[in-house]
Each structure stands twice: as structure tokens, then as C-alpha cells.
Amino acid sequence: MLDLFNLKGKVALVTGANTGIGQGIAVALAGAGADIAAVGRTPPTETEAIIAETGARFHFISADLGKGAPVSAVVEEAVMVLGRVDILVNNAGTIRRADALEFSEADWDLVLDVNLKTPFFLAQAAARQMLAQGEGGKIINIASMLSYQGGIRVASYTASKSGIAGLTKLLANEWAAKGINVNAIAPGYFATNNTEALRNDEQRNRDILGRIPAGRWGAPSDLGGAAVFLASRAADYIHGTLLPVDGGWLAR
Template sequence: MSLFDLSGRWAIVTGANTGIGRAIAVGLAQAGADIVGVGRSGMAETEADVTAAGRRFVGVAADLATPGIAPSIIAEALAAGATPDILVNNAGIIRRADSLDFTEEDWDAVLDTNLKSAFFLCQAFARAAIAAERPAKIINIASMLSFQGGIRVPSYTAAKSGLAGITKLLANEWAARGINVNAIAPGYVETNNTSALRADAERNADILKRIPAGRWARPEDMAGAAVFLASAASDYVHGAILPVDGGWLAR
């Protein structure tokens, strides 16, 4: 069997309707995994791509900012026939404003979706994996702002820095229980969350000058790293935060 073969495994992917989440869901399916997509909006395109790869797709409609929703998401996935093998915490939102003007509402919205929900999904998923006595993989989607400060995105920076810390903490607690917890830190990616940056000619030019690869990432650039962290190839990898950034952090 290939080290990267995910046949017979299920992956639960949040934010699977678009962008990085969709690309990761499709990449995992192409490696053999069946997919549970979790999202606020329709996931018809993701479902079409997953089924075209010959894999099953289950959609779970959920707003991750809803308090206490994590256990029900995992329960719905398992009730649909999934097994607790792989969890990808990808769903995220961003709010931009100078820190002098940043509102408490925007702070809470981002922290609730990007950090709080990710932790409690990890918890609910790990409980299910341990109860089923199955080895499992958790992949959190971090950011360059897990390492750097950024500007005008204080709640996003706080959430992604926190997610890096939680990834390491959970790896410490769960490695001996057969659960690998790691993260991918994308660089600047062409998604809805970065449309404002790409539309700003000056900011876009500044960003491109800083990326050794000379281009923004495409969502599908994250798929290979996700397959690695979901597969047997990473069985001794715990608490890693893997940058997929075109060389940004090396600059």
C-alpha cells in the first residue's frame, strides 16, 4: 500500500464549499478518502469533484460560530456512515480594520469561528476516535499570521496564533493516544478572504515582491500537504506547522 493512500478512510473538512477547503477535500478524495463536507452554503461543486474522483460525499450544513455545535457536527457525520479518521479544520473568516477602530463584534466573530470552533471540533472528533479505538489525523489550517503580526487584522492574527498553540498542545496530549495533530500554514492564497488585498494594486505588488515563488498560491497548492498529513507518511509527525507559502517565511 502507498504511504499516501487514503482508501477506506473518511475526512471531515470544514469550509469545504470554496477555496482551500474545497481544494483539500478534492485532493483527499483523489488520494482515496471519502469526504464529509461541512459548510454554511451549498457544496454542489465540491460534491461533484469528489464523486468524479470515485469517492462518497456527505454534506453537513452548519454555522461554526453557533455555540455548542461541534459535537452535533461530528455526530451527524458518524450517523451518515463516516468513521473518525481525518479532521481538517479549515473554515475561517477575516475582518479588516485599524486596531484603533476594531470592534468587539468583529473580534468575537473571528475568534468564535477560527479558533473556538476548531478546538471544540478537535475535542468532539478526538473523543469519537478514541471511543472507536481508531488512529486519527487532525489538520488545522493555520496562517503566516501564526508566525507574524500582519496589519489591520488583529482578531485574525490572534486566532491563527492561538490555533498554532492549540495544535502543539493537542499533539502533546494526544500523540500517545494514536492521534496526530498538525497544521498547514498557507501563504497568500487566491481566495475570497484575500480578494481585497489582490484588488489593492499597491498591496498586491508589495506582497508579490516578497514571495520567492513569484506568485500567489492557488488553493490546490495546499492539497499535497493535506494528503501528507492525513496519510501514513506522517505517522511520526506531531505538532508540526507546515508552511506552504512559496518561500515567504524564508525571505
């Protein structure tokens, strides 16, 4: 049974792996045997050091995922260095906060580009490579609690993560028969850079913790098991699913 979760021989392309959720997922995938191509603007030095201890291969691909540059080059570099791409984790994201009455077009466009446009075209490029390899693959998008709920003061973020939920289902519908599984993880409230403002707001922090049955903010490592599962053969018949990892938030 444990062999179902073995990722030995697989290559995972993970965006935004330098800190937080992306780091937690990249480390977990490497621990299960996958080699890692990490994509981002700055070298993920800490992530690379942790993964080195697992014995997995690691390669950093420098790319600004908010600039609209062709992402096919990202996949091409991963293949050139590591030989293939079997798993894509669309994790990189950004957030801007303002009342809807004051929200700027620039903040809208930036968040939608990073959180929705780039994940689609990166999934497209990865899927083309997976089909060329002839062995299928796994695509894991990172959704959010705001894929289910509206939130406040994060109009573009909510729109982007609602879009990720729909896009995950659309791509699953088109690619399931081709052997490519497309699913999403919906993290709850995690202690990351994106939630620093919430955690520093005493009232909001107290309100959020009061609703989480687990009684704590999530740690990036809490997402590792879900990522390994969806990237593995154990999830071969799972398509178009949003898997909440939320400490019970949605059950409350």
C-alpha cells in the same frame, strides 16, 4: 511507498469545503481515496461534483460554525452517514479588517469564535470519536503566515491564527500517545475570498508578490499534497508541526 499515502477506507471531515482552500484540500483527500464529509453553511455543490468524479462518497453537513452551537452533532452526523471519522481538517475561517484603534468587539468575537473556539471543540469531538474507534486519527488545523507574523489591520485574525499554532502543539502533546496526530498547515498568500481585498489593492498586491520567491499567489490545489501527507500513514511520527506552504514567503 505510495501505499503510505493511500487514504482508502478513511473518512475526512472538512470544514469550509465549498470554495478556496477547503475545496482544494477536500478534493485532494478524495483523490487519495478518502470519503468526504463537508461542513458549512451552504451546500458545496461544485466541490461535490468534482469529488464525484473520484468515486469517493460525499456528504454535506449544514452547520453555522460561528454560532457556538454544539459541534458534537457535526461529528455524530458524519459517523451516522459515513460510518466513522478518521481525519479532521479545521479549515473554516473568517477575517475582519480595521485599524487596531477602531477594531470592534463584535468583529473580535466573531473571528475568534469561527477561527479558534470552534476548531478546538470540533477537534475535541473528533478525537473522542477517533478514540472510540480505536485506530487513532489525524487532525489538521489551518494556520496562517500570521501564526508567525503580526500583520496589519487584522487584530482578531492574527490572534486566532497565533492561537491555532499554540493549540496545535498543545493537542499534539496531549494526544500523540493516544495515536492521534495533530498538525497544522500554514498557507501563505493564496487566491481566496479572504484575500480578495489584498489582491484588489494594487500597491498591496504588488508588495506581496514582490516578496514571494515563487512569484505568484498560491492556488488552493497547491495545498493538496501537504494535506494528503499529514492525513496519511507517512506522517505517523509527525506531531505538533506547522507546515508552511507559502511559495517561500518565510524564507525571504
